[in-house]
Amino acid sequence: MKKLFNSAERMVDDMIDGYVAAYPQVRRGAQDPRIVVRARQVKDPARKVALLIGNGSGHEPIAMGFVGAGLLDANVVGDVFAAPSADLILDGIREIAGPAGALLLISQHSGDMINGRAAVMLAEEEGLKVRALPMYDDISSAPRARLHDRRGAPGTMFVYKILGAAAERGMGLDDLMALGEAVRARTTTLAAAASAGISPLTGKPMFCLPDDEIYLGMGVHGEPGIGRVKVGPVDELVERMVAALLADRPIAEGASAAVIVNGMGGTTLMELLTVYRETRAALARRGIDAVAPMIGSYVTTQEMGGFSISLLEPDPRMLDLWCAPSDSPFFPRIEDHRA
Amino acid sequence: MSAGAYFTALAARFDGLVEPLNTLDAALGDGDHGTTMRRGLVKAAAAGPGLRAKAFMRASGGASGTLFGLILHEIERHLDAGAPLADGLARAEARIRDLGHVAEGDKSMVDALAPAVRALAGRGSLPQAVTAAAAGREATRELAARRGRAQYVEGGGVGHVDPGATSVVHLLETLADIGDAS
Numbered sequence: 001m002k003k004l005f006n007s008a009e010r011m012v013d014d015m016i017d018g019y020v021a022a023y024p025q026v027r028r029g030a031q032d033p034r035i036v037v038r039a040r041q042v043k044d045p046a047r048k049v050a051l052l053i054g055n056g057s058g059h060e061p062i063a064m065g066f067v068g069a070g071l072l073d074a075n076v077v078g079d080v081f082a083a084p085s086a087d088l089i090l091d092g093i094r095e096i097a098g099p100a101g102a103l104l105l106i107s108q109h110s111g112d113m114i115n116g117r118a119a120v121m122l123a124e125e126e127g128l129k130v131r132a133l134p135m136y137d138d139i140s141s142a143p144r145a146r147l148h149d150r151r152g153a154p155g156t157m158f159v160y161k162i163l164g165a166a167a168e169r170g171m172g173l174d175d176l177m178a179l180g181e182a183v184r185a186r187t188t189t190l191a192a193a194a195s196a197g198i199s200p201l202t203g204k205p206m207f208c209l210p211d212d213e214i215y216l217g218m219g220v221h222g223e224p225g226i227g228r229v230k231v232g233p234v235d236e237l238v239e240r241m242v243a244a245l246l247a248d249r250p251i252a253e254g255a256s257a258a259v260i261v262n263g264m265g266g267t268t269l270m271e272l273l274t275v276y277r278e279t280r281a282a283l284a285r286r287g288i289d290a291v292a293p294m295i296g297s298y299v300t301t302q303e304m305g306g307f308s309i310s311l312l313e314p315d316p317r318m319l320d321l322w323c324a325p326s327d328s329p330f331f332p333r334i335e336d337h338r339a
Numbered sequence: 340m341s342a343g344a345y346f347t348a349l350a351a352r353f354d355g356l357v358e359p360l361n362t363l364d365a366a367l368g369d370g371d372h373g374t375t376m377r378r379g380l381v382k383a384a385a386a387g388p389g390l391r392a393k394a395f396m397r398a399s400g401g402a403s404g405t406l407f408g409l410i411l412h413e414i415e416r417h418l419d420a421g422a423p424l425a426d427g428l429a430r431a432e433a434r435i436r437d438l439g440h441v442a443e444g445d446k447s448m449v450d451a452l453a454p455a456v457r458a459l460a461g462r463g464s465l466p467q468a469v470t471a472a473a474a475g476r477e478a479t480r481e482l483a484a485r486r487g488r489a490q491y492v493e494g495g496g497v498g499h500v501d502p503g504a505t506s507v508v509h510l511l512e513t514l515a516d517i518g519d520a521s
Contacts, residue, residue, distance in 0.1 A: 019433040079400075086405040087393035114438045121434055329342060 068328025140217025313329025
Protein backbone atom coordinates (compact mmCIF):
# COMPACT_ATOMS: atom_id res chain seq x y z
CA MET A 1 0.00 0.00 0.00
CA LYS A 2 1.31 3.45 -0.91
CA LYS A 3 1.52 5.97 1.93
CA LEU A 4 2.66 9.53 1.37
CA PHE A 5 5.07 10.31 4.18
CA ASN A 6 8.72 11.34 4.46
CA SER A 7 9.62 8.69 7.03
CA ALA A 8 8.10 6.73 9.89
CA GLU A 9 10.19 8.73 12.37
CA ARG A 10 8.95 12.09 11.12
CA MET A 11 5.35 11.44 10.08
CA VAL A 12 3.65 12.76 13.22
CA ASP A 13 5.83 15.86 13.55
CA ASP A 14 5.57 16.64 9.84
CA MET A 15 1.78 16.49 10.12
CA ILE A 16 1.75 18.86 13.10
CA ASP A 17 4.11 21.22 11.21
CA GLY A 18 1.65 21.43 8.35
CA TYR A 19 -1.32 21.82 10.67
CA VAL A 20 -0.04 24.68 12.84
CA ALA A 21 1.33 26.49 9.76
CA ALA A 22 -2.05 26.29 8.04
CA TYR A 23 -4.50 27.48 10.70
CA PRO A 24 -4.49 30.69 12.77
CA GLN A 25 -6.60 29.09 15.53
CA VAL A 26 -3.70 26.87 16.69
CA ARG A 27 0.00 27.02 17.53
CA ARG A 28 2.64 24.72 18.94
CA GLY A 29 2.97 24.55 22.72
CA ALA A 30 5.98 26.10 24.44
CA GLN A 31 6.53 23.01 26.64
CA ASP A 32 6.83 20.47 23.83
CA PRO A 33 6.38 20.36 20.02
CA ARG A 34 3.87 17.51 20.40
CA ILE A 35 1.40 19.86 22.10
CA VAL A 36 -1.05 21.81 19.95
CA VAL A 37 -2.61 24.76 21.79
CA ARG A 38 -5.26 27.32 21.12
CA ALA A 39 -3.65 30.42 19.63
CA ARG A 40 -6.33 33.05 20.13
CA GLN A 41 -6.66 34.75 23.47
CA VAL A 42 -9.37 33.78 25.89
CA LYS A 43 -11.32 36.81 27.13
CA ASP A 44 -10.66 36.13 30.80
CA PRO A 45 -7.97 33.42 31.03
CA ALA A 46 -7.85 33.50 34.83
CA ARG A 47 -11.47 32.39 35.05
CA LYS A 48 -11.68 29.86 32.23
CA VAL A 49 -11.19 26.17 32.93
CA ALA A 50 -8.78 24.77 30.33
CA LEU A 51 -9.83 21.63 28.46
CA LEU A 52 -7.36 19.21 26.95
CA ILE A 53 -7.06 15.67 25.67
CA GLY A 54 -4.18 13.40 24.75
CA ASN A 55 -4.51 10.73 22.10
CA GLY A 56 -2.56 8.64 19.67
CA SER A 57 -2.26 10.13 16.18
CA GLY A 58 -3.57 8.52 13.01
CA HIS A 59 -7.22 9.38 13.77
CA GLU A 60 -7.29 12.96 12.43
CA PRO A 61 -8.98 15.37 12.50
CA ILE A 62 -9.74 14.26 16.07
CA ALA A 63 -8.46 15.65 18.39
CA MET A 64 -6.02 18.38 17.29
CA GLY A 65 -8.58 19.52 14.71
CA PHE A 66 -10.86 20.55 17.57
CA VAL A 67 -8.46 22.92 19.33
CA GLY A 68 -9.94 26.39 19.29
CA ALA A 69 -12.49 28.75 20.80
CA GLY A 70 -15.46 27.02 22.37
CA LEU A 71 -13.74 23.64 22.20
CA LEU A 72 -10.35 22.33 23.36
CA ASP A 73 -7.52 24.47 24.71
CA ALA A 74 -4.88 21.86 23.90
CA ASN A 75 -4.28 18.44 22.38
CA VAL A 76 -1.32 16.25 23.31
CA VAL A 77 -0.34 14.25 20.24
CA GLY A 78 1.06 10.75 20.72
CA ASP A 79 2.75 8.49 18.21
CA VAL A 80 0.59 6.65 15.67
CA PHE A 81 -2.14 4.69 17.52
CA ALA A 82 -0.18 5.02 20.80
CA ALA A 83 -1.21 6.97 23.88
CA PRO A 84 1.08 9.90 24.68
CA SER A 85 3.33 9.27 27.70
CA ALA A 86 2.36 10.58 31.14
CA ASP A 87 5.14 13.18 31.18
CA LEU A 88 4.02 14.56 27.80
CA ILE A 89 0.42 14.87 29.00
CA LEU A 90 1.81 16.55 32.15
CA ASP A 91 3.55 19.08 29.88
CA GLY A 92 0.19 19.69 28.19
CA ILE A 93 -1.49 20.31 31.55
CA ARG A 94 1.33 22.70 32.57
CA GLU A 95 0.92 24.51 29.26
CA ILE A 96 -2.69 25.52 29.85
CA ALA A 97 -3.68 25.08 33.52
CA GLY A 98 -4.45 28.42 35.18
CA PRO A 99 -6.10 29.43 38.44
CA ALA A 100 -9.47 28.03 37.28
CA GLY A 101 -7.88 24.64 36.68
CA ALA A 102 -7.79 22.17 33.84
CA LEU A 103 -9.94 19.23 32.82
CA LEU A 104 -8.22 16.31 31.07
CA LEU A 105 -10.65 14.38 28.89
CA ILE A 106 -9.66 10.73 28.37
CA SER A 107 -11.21 8.51 25.71
CA GLN A 108 -11.25 5.22 27.57
CA HIS A 109 -8.55 2.88 26.26
CA SER A 110 -6.14 1.13 28.65
CA GLY A 111 -2.96 3.06 27.78
CA ASP A 112 -4.73 6.43 27.62
CA MET A 113 -6.31 5.87 31.03
CA ILE A 114 -3.08 4.82 32.76
CA ASN A 115 -0.96 7.57 31.24
CA GLY A 116 -3.64 10.27 31.56
CA ARG A 117 -4.41 9.52 35.19
CA ALA A 118 -0.69 9.29 36.03
CA ALA A 119 -0.22 12.73 34.44
CA VAL A 120 -2.99 14.12 36.65
CA MET A 121 -1.30 12.64 39.75
CA LEU A 122 2.03 14.26 38.80
CA ALA A 123 0.32 17.59 38.02
CA GLU A 124 -1.44 17.62 41.40
CA GLU A 125 1.95 16.94 43.02
CA GLU A 126 3.15 20.16 41.36
CA GLY A 127 0.22 22.07 42.84
CA LEU A 128 -1.83 22.32 39.64
CA LYS A 129 -5.62 22.11 39.82
CA VAL A 130 -6.67 19.40 37.41
CA ARG A 131 -9.21 16.60 37.11
CA ALA A 132 -9.68 13.73 34.66
CA LEU A 133 -12.94 12.74 32.97
CA PRO A 134 -12.97 9.28 31.34
CA MET A 135 -15.25 9.14 28.31
CA TYR A 136 -16.90 5.92 27.09
CA ASP A 137 -19.85 5.30 24.83
CA ASP A 138 -19.28 2.17 22.68
CA ILE A 139 -22.15 -0.20 23.56
CA SER A 140 -20.43 -3.16 21.86
CA SER A 141 -17.33 -3.06 24.06
CA ALA A 142 -19.01 -4.15 27.33
CA PRO A 143 -22.57 -4.80 28.49
CA ARG A 144 -24.47 -2.04 30.30
CA ALA A 145 -23.84 -3.85 33.60
CA ARG A 146 -20.14 -3.03 33.06
CA LEU A 147 -20.71 0.46 31.69
CA HIS A 148 -17.45 1.75 33.18
CA ASP A 149 -15.47 -0.76 31.09
CA ARG A 150 -16.72 0.60 27.77
CA ARG A 151 -14.38 2.13 25.18
CA GLY A 152 -14.37 5.70 24.01
CA ALA A 153 -15.85 6.02 20.52
CA PRO A 154 -17.06 8.92 18.32
CA GLY A 155 -19.88 9.80 20.75
CA THR A 156 -17.12 11.38 22.89
CA MET A 157 -17.40 14.35 20.51
CA PHE A 158 -20.64 15.28 22.31
CA VAL A 159 -18.58 15.66 25.50
CA TYR A 160 -15.82 17.70 23.80
CA LYS A 161 -18.22 20.15 22.26
CA ILE A 162 -20.68 20.56 25.12
CA LEU A 163 -17.95 20.99 27.76
CA GLY A 164 -15.94 23.22 25.42
CA ALA A 165 -18.90 25.56 24.99
CA ALA A 166 -19.72 25.47 28.72
CA ALA A 167 -16.11 26.25 29.70
CA GLU A 168 -16.09 29.16 27.25
CA ARG A 169 -19.15 30.55 29.05
CA GLY A 170 -17.32 30.39 32.39
CA MET A 171 -18.51 27.13 33.95
CA GLY A 172 -16.31 25.98 36.86
CA LEU A 173 -14.35 22.72 37.10
CA ASP A 174 -16.77 20.80 39.37
CA ASP A 175 -19.79 21.75 37.26
CA LEU A 176 -17.96 20.78 34.07
CA MET A 177 -17.19 17.34 35.54
CA ALA A 178 -20.84 16.86 36.48
CA LEU A 179 -22.04 18.02 33.07
CA GLY A 180 -19.55 15.75 31.33
CA GLU A 181 -20.75 12.76 33.36
CA ALA A 182 -24.36 13.63 32.53
CA VAL A 183 -23.63 13.83 28.79
CA ARG A 184 -21.68 10.56 28.97
CA ALA A 185 -24.62 8.86 30.69
CA ARG A 186 -26.95 9.91 27.85
CA THR A 187 -24.63 8.94 24.95
CA THR A 188 -24.41 5.63 23.07
CA THR A 189 -22.41 4.64 19.98
CA LEU A 190 -22.30 1.60 17.70
CA ALA A 191 -19.91 1.15 14.76
CA ALA A 192 -20.05 -0.89 11.56
CA ALA A 193 -16.71 -1.61 9.87
CA ALA A 194 -16.66 -2.37 6.14
CA SER A 195 -12.92 -2.58 5.38
CA ALA A 196 -9.58 -2.30 7.17
CA GLY A 197 -7.38 0.77 7.38
CA ILE A 198 -3.72 0.48 6.45
CA SER A 199 -1.29 1.09 9.31
CA PRO A 200 1.17 3.85 8.40
CA LEU A 201 3.74 1.98 10.50
CA THR A 202 3.54 -1.44 8.84
CA GLY A 203 1.91 -0.60 5.50
CA LYS A 204 -0.43 -3.53 6.08
CA PRO A 205 -4.20 -3.82 6.68
CA MET A 206 -5.01 -3.70 10.39
CA PHE A 207 -7.44 -6.65 10.23
CA CYS A 208 -9.10 -8.96 7.70
CA LEU A 209 -12.75 -8.83 6.68
CA PRO A 210 -14.32 -10.69 3.74
CA ASP A 211 -15.60 -8.48 0.88
CA ASP A 212 -19.25 -9.29 1.55
CA GLU A 213 -19.26 -8.81 5.32
CA ILE A 214 -19.70 -5.93 7.76
CA TYR A 215 -18.29 -6.13 11.29
CA LEU A 216 -20.67 -4.70 13.88
CA GLY A 217 -19.20 -3.03 16.91
CA MET A 218 -15.55 -2.78 15.94
CA GLY A 219 -13.41 -0.29 17.90
CA VAL A 220 -11.42 2.51 16.32
CA HIS A 221 -8.25 0.37 16.29
CA GLY A 222 -9.99 -2.73 14.93
CA GLU A 223 -10.83 -4.16 18.39
CA PRO A 224 -13.42 -6.95 18.23
CA GLY A 225 -17.10 -6.17 18.72
CA ILE A 226 -20.41 -7.98 18.31
CA GLY A 227 -19.86 -9.99 15.13
CA ARG A 228 -20.12 -10.18 11.37
CA VAL A 229 -23.18 -9.65 9.20
CA LYS A 230 -23.60 -10.02 5.42
CA VAL A 231 -23.55 -6.72 3.57
CA GLY A 232 -26.98 -5.66 2.25
CA PRO A 233 -29.03 -2.49 1.78
CA VAL A 234 -27.88 0.13 4.28
CA ASP A 235 -31.39 0.78 5.59
CA GLU A 236 -31.51 -2.73 7.07
CA LEU A 237 -28.08 -2.31 8.66
CA VAL A 238 -28.95 1.07 10.14
CA GLU A 239 -32.31 -0.18 11.46
CA ARG A 240 -30.48 -2.97 13.25
CA MET A 241 -27.92 -0.55 14.71
CA VAL A 242 -30.51 1.98 15.88
CA ALA A 243 -32.51 -0.85 17.48
CA ALA A 244 -29.37 -1.98 19.35
CA LEU A 245 -28.59 1.56 20.51
CA LEU A 246 -32.13 2.08 21.81
CA ALA A 247 -32.21 -1.35 23.44
CA ASP A 248 -29.08 -0.36 25.35
CA ARG A 249 -30.40 3.05 26.35
CA PRO A 250 -34.05 3.66 25.48
CA ILE A 251 -35.30 7.06 24.34
CA ALA A 252 -39.00 7.75 24.87
CA GLU A 253 -41.45 8.39 22.05
CA GLY A 254 -41.81 12.13 21.59
CA ALA A 255 -38.26 12.87 22.77
CA SER A 256 -35.37 13.98 20.54
CA ALA A 257 -31.89 12.61 19.86
CA ALA A 258 -28.84 14.50 18.64
CA VAL A 259 -27.03 12.31 16.09
CA ILE A 260 -23.42 11.87 15.02
CA VAL A 261 -22.82 9.84 11.85
CA ASN A 262 -19.04 9.44 11.78
CA GLY A 263 -17.10 8.06 8.84
CA MET A 264 -14.00 6.00 9.62
CA GLY A 265 -11.90 7.54 6.85
CA GLY A 266 -12.62 5.48 3.75
CA THR A 267 -16.37 5.93 3.50
CA THR A 268 -17.76 8.66 1.27
CA LEU A 269 -19.94 11.58 2.27
CA MET A 270 -22.45 10.19 -0.23
CA GLU A 271 -22.71 7.06 1.92
CA LEU A 272 -22.67 8.93 5.25
CA LEU A 273 -25.56 11.18 4.19
CA THR A 274 -27.48 8.04 3.21
CA VAL A 275 -26.74 6.58 6.65
CA TYR A 276 -28.11 9.76 8.24
CA ARG A 277 -31.25 9.51 6.12
CA GLU A 278 -31.84 5.98 7.39
CA THR A 279 -30.93 6.85 10.99
CA ARG A 280 -33.42 9.70 10.99
CA ALA A 281 -36.08 7.40 9.51
CA ALA A 282 -35.39 4.61 12.02
CA LEU A 283 -35.74 7.10 14.88
CA ALA A 284 -38.89 8.62 13.34
CA ARG A 285 -40.52 5.16 13.18
CA ARG A 286 -40.18 5.13 16.98
CA GLY A 287 -41.50 8.67 17.41
CA ILE A 288 -38.03 10.10 18.13
CA ASP A 289 -36.97 13.34 16.47
CA ALA A 290 -33.38 13.42 15.10
CA VAL A 291 -31.88 16.87 15.75
CA ALA A 292 -28.65 18.83 15.27
CA PRO A 293 -26.71 16.16 13.38
CA MET A 294 -22.95 16.07 12.89
CA ILE A 295 -22.09 14.13 9.73
CA GLY A 296 -18.62 13.51 8.34
CA SER A 297 -15.30 11.74 8.91
CA TYR A 298 -14.02 13.14 12.20
CA VAL A 299 -12.70 10.10 14.09
CA THR A 300 -10.82 8.11 11.48
CA THR A 301 -8.49 5.15 11.32
CA GLN A 302 -6.64 5.97 8.12
CA GLU A 303 -8.67 4.67 5.13
CA MET A 304 -10.77 2.26 7.20
CA GLY A 305 -14.22 1.83 5.66
CA GLY A 306 -17.38 2.05 7.72
CA PHE A 307 -19.21 4.39 10.04
CA SER A 308 -20.65 4.73 13.51
CA ILE A 309 -23.92 6.12 14.79
CA SER A 310 -23.93 8.01 18.10
CA LEU A 311 -27.07 9.16 19.88
CA LEU A 312 -27.35 11.73 22.68
CA GLU A 313 -30.69 12.39 24.33
CA PRO A 314 -29.97 16.00 25.24
CA ASP A 315 -31.59 18.19 27.86
CA PRO A 316 -32.24 21.76 26.63
CA ARG A 317 -28.97 23.04 28.10
CA MET A 318 -26.94 20.26 26.44
CA LEU A 319 -28.61 20.92 23.08
CA ASP A 320 -27.90 24.66 23.38
CA LEU A 321 -24.21 24.01 24.12
CA TRP A 322 -23.96 21.37 21.35
CA CYS A 323 -25.18 23.98 18.85
CA ALA A 324 -23.13 26.89 20.26
CA PRO A 325 -20.68 28.52 17.83
CA SER A 326 -17.06 27.35 17.99
CA ASP A 327 -13.93 28.17 16.04
CA SER A 328 -11.51 25.31 15.50
CA PRO A 329 -10.06 24.23 12.15
CA PHE A 330 -12.19 21.07 11.78
CA PHE A 331 -15.25 21.04 14.03
CA PRO A 332 -18.33 21.78 11.89
CA ARG A 333 -21.13 24.21 12.55
CA ILE A 334 -23.99 22.32 14.21
CA GLU A 335 -27.53 23.56 13.72
CA ASP A 336 -30.89 22.62 15.17
CA HIS A 337 -33.28 22.68 12.23
CA ARG A 338 -36.17 23.45 14.56
CA ALA A 339 -34.58 26.61 16.00
CA MET B 340 24.49 9.66 46.42
CA SER B 341 23.19 11.62 43.43
CA ALA B 342 20.33 10.71 41.14
CA GLY B 343 22.72 11.12 38.23
CA ALA B 344 25.03 8.37 39.52
CA TYR B 345 22.05 6.12 40.22
CA PHE B 346 20.56 6.41 36.73
CA THR B 347 23.99 5.95 35.14
CA ALA B 348 24.51 2.76 37.15
CA LEU B 349 20.99 1.57 36.34
CA ALA B 350 21.39 2.12 32.59
CA ALA B 351 24.68 0.19 32.69
CA ARG B 352 23.09 -2.65 34.64
CA PHE B 353 20.17 -2.98 32.20
CA ASP B 354 22.65 -3.14 29.28
CA GLY B 355 23.25 -6.69 30.41
CA LEU B 356 19.60 -7.41 31.17
CA VAL B 357 18.01 -6.74 27.78
CA GLU B 358 18.16 -10.34 26.59
CA PRO B 359 17.27 -12.07 29.88
CA LEU B 360 14.30 -9.75 30.45
CA ASN B 361 13.10 -10.10 26.86
CA THR B 362 13.30 -13.88 27.25
CA LEU B 363 11.26 -13.80 30.48
CA ASP B 364 8.74 -11.49 28.81
CA ALA B 365 8.49 -13.68 25.71
CA ALA B 366 6.95 -16.41 27.87
CA LEU B 367 4.29 -14.03 29.22
CA GLY B 368 3.92 -10.99 26.98
CA ASP B 369 5.30 -9.49 23.80
CA GLY B 370 8.96 -10.11 24.60
CA ASP B 371 10.21 -6.53 24.67
CA HIS B 372 10.38 -5.67 28.38
CA GLY B 373 14.19 -5.58 28.46
CA THR B 374 14.34 -3.46 25.32
CA THR B 375 11.82 -0.88 26.54
CA MET B 376 13.40 -0.66 30.02
CA ARG B 377 16.87 -0.09 28.60
CA ARG B 378 15.61 2.44 26.03
CA GLY B 379 14.02 4.47 28.84
CA LEU B 380 17.00 4.22 31.17
CA VAL B 381 19.50 5.37 28.54
CA LYS B 382 17.47 8.57 28.07
CA ALA B 383 17.01 8.96 31.83
CA ALA B 384 20.76 8.74 32.42
CA ALA B 385 21.31 11.50 29.85
CA ALA B 386 18.58 13.80 31.22
CA GLY B 387 19.05 16.70 33.62
CA PRO B 388 18.17 16.95 37.32
CA GLY B 389 14.48 16.50 38.07
CA LEU B 390 13.80 15.30 34.53
CA ARG B 391 15.16 11.75 34.66
CA ALA B 392 12.04 9.76 35.55
CA LYS B 393 10.06 11.82 33.05
CA ALA B 394 12.64 11.15 30.33
CA PHE B 395 12.26 7.47 31.16
CA MET B 396 8.47 7.60 30.77
CA ARG B 397 8.75 9.33 27.40
CA ALA B 398 11.39 7.04 25.94
CA SER B 399 10.22 3.75 27.40
CA GLY B 400 6.63 4.35 26.32
CA GLY B 401 3.37 2.52 26.87
CA ALA B 402 1.64 1.86 30.16
CA SER B 403 4.67 -0.01 31.53
CA GLY B 404 6.85 3.07 30.92
CA THR B 405 4.44 5.07 33.06
CA LEU B 406 4.22 2.53 35.88
CA PHE B 407 7.99 1.99 36.17
CA GLY B 408 8.42 5.74 35.72
CA LEU B 409 6.34 6.31 38.85
CA ILE B 410 8.81 4.19 40.90
CA LEU B 411 11.80 5.98 39.34
CA HIS B 412 10.12 9.34 40.02
CA GLU B 413 10.09 8.56 43.77
CA ILE B 414 13.69 7.28 43.77
CA GLU B 415 14.76 10.44 41.92
CA ARG B 416 12.99 12.67 44.48
CA HIS B 417 14.62 10.70 47.26
CA LEU B 418 18.12 11.08 45.82
CA ASP B 419 17.77 14.68 44.60
CA ALA B 420 15.72 16.20 47.38
CA GLY B 421 16.07 13.82 50.30
CA ALA B 422 12.43 12.72 50.25
CA PRO B 423 11.98 9.62 52.45
CA LEU B 424 12.33 6.49 50.33
CA ALA B 425 9.80 4.42 52.31
CA ASP B 426 7.04 7.02 51.79
CA GLY B 427 7.91 7.48 48.13
CA LEU B 428 7.87 3.79 47.28
CA ALA B 429 4.62 3.36 49.22
CA ARG B 430 3.06 6.14 47.14
CA ALA B 431 4.36 4.58 43.91
CA GLU B 432 2.90 1.22 44.94
CA ALA B 433 -0.50 2.76 45.69
CA ARG B 434 -0.50 4.57 42.34
CA ILE B 435 0.48 1.43 40.42
CA ARG B 436 -2.26 -0.60 42.14
CA ASP B 437 -4.80 2.12 41.32
CA LEU B 438 -3.78 2.80 37.70
CA GLY B 439 -3.09 -0.80 36.72
CA HIS B 440 -6.03 -2.28 38.66
CA VAL B 441 -3.50 -4.75 40.01
CA ALA B 442 -3.19 -6.36 43.45
CA GLU B 443 -0.53 -8.43 45.14
CA GLY B 444 -0.70 -12.02 43.85
CA ASP B 445 -1.69 -10.98 40.31
CA LYS B 446 1.82 -11.83 39.01
CA SER B 447 3.08 -8.32 38.37
CA MET B 448 5.66 -5.75 39.45
CA VAL B 449 3.56 -5.22 42.61
CA ASP B 450 4.57 -8.69 43.88
CA ALA B 451 8.15 -7.45 44.28
CA LEU B 452 7.37 -3.85 45.20
CA ALA B 453 4.83 -4.54 47.97
CA PRO B 454 7.13 -6.71 50.15
CA ALA B 455 9.91 -4.11 49.80
CA VAL B 456 7.53 -1.34 50.86
CA ARG B 457 6.43 -3.44 53.86
CA ALA B 458 10.05 -4.06 54.85
CA LEU B 459 10.89 -0.34 54.73
CA ALA B 460 7.71 0.59 56.59
CA GLY B 461 8.77 -1.81 59.35
CA ARG B 462 12.05 0.12 59.67
CA GLY B 463 13.94 -2.50 57.71
CA SER B 464 17.13 -1.50 55.88
CA LEU B 465 17.32 -1.13 52.12
CA PRO B 466 19.22 -4.46 51.77
CA GLN B 467 16.41 -6.12 53.75
CA ALA B 468 13.87 -4.55 51.41
CA VAL B 469 15.85 -5.92 48.43
CA THR B 470 15.76 -9.39 49.99
CA ALA B 471 11.99 -9.11 50.49
CA ALA B 472 11.51 -7.95 46.91
CA ALA B 473 13.60 -10.84 45.58
CA ALA B 474 11.49 -13.32 47.56
CA GLY B 475 8.37 -11.73 46.08
CA ARG B 476 9.83 -12.01 42.60
CA GLU B 477 10.58 -15.74 43.11
CA ALA B 478 7.03 -16.31 44.35
CA THR B 479 5.61 -15.00 41.03
CA ARG B 480 6.88 -18.21 39.41
CA GLU B 481 3.95 -20.18 40.84
CA LEU B 482 1.35 -17.45 40.27
CA ALA B 483 -1.15 -17.28 37.42
CA ALA B 484 -1.47 -13.81 35.91
CA ARG B 485 -4.72 -11.93 36.37
CA ARG B 486 -3.74 -8.66 34.66
CA GLY B 487 -1.84 -7.67 31.52
CA ARG B 488 -1.05 -9.80 28.49
CA ALA B 489 0.09 -12.78 30.57
CA GLN B 490 -3.49 -13.50 31.66
CA TYR B 491 -4.15 -14.66 28.08
CA VAL B 492 -1.18 -17.04 28.01
CA GLU B 493 -2.07 -20.68 28.54
CA GLY B 494 -2.06 -21.41 32.27
CA GLY B 495 -1.53 -17.73 33.07
CA GLY B 496 2.24 -18.14 32.77
CA VAL B 497 2.66 -20.49 35.76
CA GLY B 498 6.29 -21.70 35.88
CA HIS B 499 7.72 -18.36 34.69
CA VAL B 500 9.03 -15.53 36.86
CA ASP B 501 7.36 -12.18 36.13
CA PRO B 502 9.70 -9.81 34.22
CA GLY B 503 8.19 -6.69 35.81
CA ALA B 504 8.81 -8.01 39.31
CA THR B 505 12.35 -8.90 38.20
CA SER B 506 12.99 -5.33 37.04
CA VAL B 507 11.72 -3.92 40.35
CA VAL B 508 14.34 -5.99 42.19
CA HIS B 509 17.05 -4.58 39.91
CA LEU B 510 15.91 -0.99 40.52
CA LEU B 511 16.17 -1.50 44.30
CA GLU B 512 19.34 -3.57 44.19
CA THR B 513 21.11 -0.85 42.19
CA LEU B 514 20.03 1.69 44.79
CA ALA B 515 21.47 -0.49 47.56
CA ASP B 516 24.66 -1.12 45.55
CA ILE B 517 25.48 2.57 45.18
CA GLY B 518 25.38 2.82 48.96
CA ASP B 519 22.09 4.60 49.49
CA ALA B 520 21.19 4.53 53.18
CA SER B 521 17.50 5.32 52.42
